[in-house]
Amino acid sequence: xxxxxxxxxxxxxxxxxxxxxxxxxxxxxxxxxxxxxxxxxxxxxxxxxxxxxxxxxxxxxxxxxxxxxxxxxxxxxx
Numbered sequence: 091x092x093x094x095x096x097x098x099x100x101x102x103x104x105x106x107x108x109x110x111x112x113x114x115x116x117x118x119x120x121x122x123x124x125x126x127x128x129x130x131x132x133x134x135x136x137x138x139x140x141x142x143x144x145x146x147x148x149x150x151x152x153x154x155x156x157x158x159x160x161x162x163x164x165x166x167x168x
Contacts, residue, residue, distance in 0.1 A: 104157055108150050115146035 119142040123135045130138070 100157065104153055107153060111146050111150055115142055118142065 119139045122142075123130075123138055127135055127138060
């Protein structure tokens with residue numbers, strides 16, 4: 091029963107981390123684009139937001155893949 095409780099706690103922290111990461115991405119990139127990219131064109135501003143989104147998704151993916159790998163949900167040999 092203890093392993094299930096630890097796994098549940100681990101999943102909850104990863105969900106919280108996912109929500110915080112996505113919120114930080116959205117807030118940070120919009121603040122940056124709104125105040126610090128005065129000389130950028132619209133296309134450049136969109137690229138800045140997309141790059142930040144890619145970095146946020148990569149960080150979240152690493153967090154969840156490491157969780158699944160430790161649980162044995164991903165086969166050891168690809």
